[in-house]
Amino acid sequence: MNELDETHDAGRSSWVGGAEPGSDFPVQNLPLGIFSEAKGLRRPGVAIGDYILDLAAIAEAGLLDEEWSEDFKQPVLNAWLARGAQAHRELRLRLSELLSDERYRDDLEVHLIGHSEVHMHLPCLVGDYTDFYVGIHHATNVGKQFRPDNPLLPNYKYVPIGYHGRSSSVRASGHPVVRPCGQRKPPDAEVPEYGPSRRLDYELELGIWIARGNSLCEPIPIAEAAEHIAGYCLLNDWSARDLQAWEYQPLGPFLAKNFLTSVSPWVVTAQALAPFRAPMPERPPGDPKPLPYLDDPNSDSAALAIETEATLSTEAMRDSGLAPHRLSRGSAASAMYWSAAQIVAHHSSNGCNLQPGDLIGTGTLSTDSDEGLGSLIEISRGGSAPVSLPNGETRGFLEDGDEVTLRAWCERDGAVRIGLGECSGRVLPASAS
Numbered sequence: 001m002n003e004l005d006e007t008h009d010a011g012r013s014s015w016v017g018g019a020e021p022g023s024d025f026p027v028q029n030l031p032l033g034i035f036s037e038a039k040g041l042r043r044p045g046v047a048i049g050d051y052i053l054d055l056a057a058i059a060e061a062g063l064l065d066e067e068w069s070e071d072f073k074q075p076v077l078n079a080w081l082a083r084g085a086q087a088h089r090e091l092r093l094r095l096s097e098l099l100s101d102e103r104y105r106d107d108l109e110v111h112l113i114g115h116s117e118v119h120m121h122l123p124c125l126v127g128d129y130t131d132f133y134v135g136i137h138h139a140t141n142v143g144k145q146f147r148p149d150n151p152l153l154p155n156y157k158y159v160p161i162g163y164h165g166r167s168s169s170v171r172a173s174g175h176p177v178v179r180p181c182g183q184r185k186p187p188d189a190e191v192p193e194y195g196p197s198r199r200l201d202y203e204l205e206l207g208i209w210i211a212r213g214n215s216l217c218e219p220i221p222i223a224e225a226a227e228h229i230a231g232y233c234l235l236n237d238w239s240a241r242d243l244q245a246w247e248y249q250p251l252g253p254f255l256a257k258n259f260l261t262s263v264s265p266w267v268v269t270a271q272a273l274a275p276f277r278a279p280m281p282e283r284p285p286g287d288p289k290p291l292p293y294l295d296d297p298n299s300d301s302a303a304l305a306i307e308t309e310a311t312l313s314t315e316a317m318r319d320s321g322l323a324p325h326r327l328s329r330g331s332a333a334s335a336m337y338w339s340a341a342q343i344v345a346h347h348s349s350n351g352c353n354l355q356p357g358d359l360i361g362t363g364t365l366s367t368d369s370d371e372g373l374g375s376l377i378e379i380s381r382g383g384s385a386p387v388s389l390p391n392g393e394t395r396g397f398l399e400d401g402d403e404v405t406l407r408a409w410c411e412r413d414g415a416v417r418i419g420l421g422e423c424s425g426r427v428l429p430a431s432a433s
């Protein structure tokens with residue numbers, strides 16, 4: 001699975017502008033997404049350099065396997081993702097050939113559209129969205145704020161913890177973040193009141209897109225779980241901490257989370273990430289081994305060496321031309337106690353059926369250092385140690401006008417750097433109620 005082939009060759013380059021090494025989208029990446037031009041239909045495309053290659057158009061022109069044509073006429077990628085890993089590998093081989101061989105330039109150039117000329121949409125119709133909590137440093141940091149002596153609950157090292165989220169409010173990067181209203185009860189208040197959240201936060205996560213699903217009552221074995229993953233994106237699980245603190249017991253996250261979840265628009269495929277697979281971090285001495293159904297025979301390549309970054313720009317910073325301020329910089333591989341394969345195997349272990357285009361969040365990814373914290377509640381210590389910004393402003397939580405941007409990329413000696421793109425959102429005032 002996910003072996004290296006000629007598509008990963010660091011010597012291969014594309015004739016398309018902007019696809020040079022160092023960009024997010026060289027010919028070694030080839031992520032899929034759904035785009036539209038002004039007044040145009042939504043359709044699938046592949047990112048290459050500064051452009052998007054129109055998959056429906058090149059299928060129509062006879063440049064792709066005819067069997068795939070119907071999938072590329074769809075406004076979402078679900079049907080394509082359902083085909084599974086073998087077809088995904090074949091498309092990648094073909095696109096890599098087309099976009100690196102000058103002989104195809106005349107045929108393809110007419111089907112390239114600049115990124116600046118398109119609007120990006122959600123890549124899939126998300127049937128179900130589940131958010132996990134596998135970032136162990138995040139779970140520990142947040143747990144400490146509630147239970148200083150016992151931050152991790154006893155199940156954490158046995159069960160990949162998750163909850164069912166809300167698929168209807170998942171949006172592609174750029175969608176505005178309208179400050180949610182809800183019940184909030186400050187610790188010193190006797191009763192809750194209803195109003196705009198005062199503790200709005202972001203959560204830096206990876207999103208996992210499901211390829212082939214599983215039938216109801218037929219769990220996905222851990223050894224096969226990676227083959228059910230089509231690819232990855234960035235995910236921001238916007239969170240209203242004051243609403244969350246009041247509502248979360250006993251059934252977990254609800255209205256504090258489901259007002260919006262943002263994802264980066266590109267499905268960076270499992271195949272593109274093959275050069276960046278890494279061993280799962282060693283579990284500390286004394287930690288339990290995963291139970292057999294989660295014990296991955298491929299654990300030496302189950303982690304992903306993905307670097308992440310979160311930045312913040314306030315309205316005042318933008319008005320005075322200041323660059324966004326970096327809030328964190330970290331590595332997904334060191335943040336995750338459970339791998340994506342373990343997440344998929346666990347989710348289906350009771351017979352729950354995953355479906356093509358389902359979206360799974362990893363949970364907030366924080367490293368064990370102060371530079372790598374994936375949410376403001378951690379960075380500002382629950383608001384008590386606000387972040388200082390370059391223009392003298394401070395932030396415990398997000399204010400109206402603030403824009404958070406998540407980025408991620410992979411780099412390794414001998415491989416060409418690839419990027420996951422961006423996941424951005426700007427906070428707007430609460431709707432009048």
Ligand code: CA
Nearest residue numbers: 203237363364
């Ligand atoms: Ca989350």
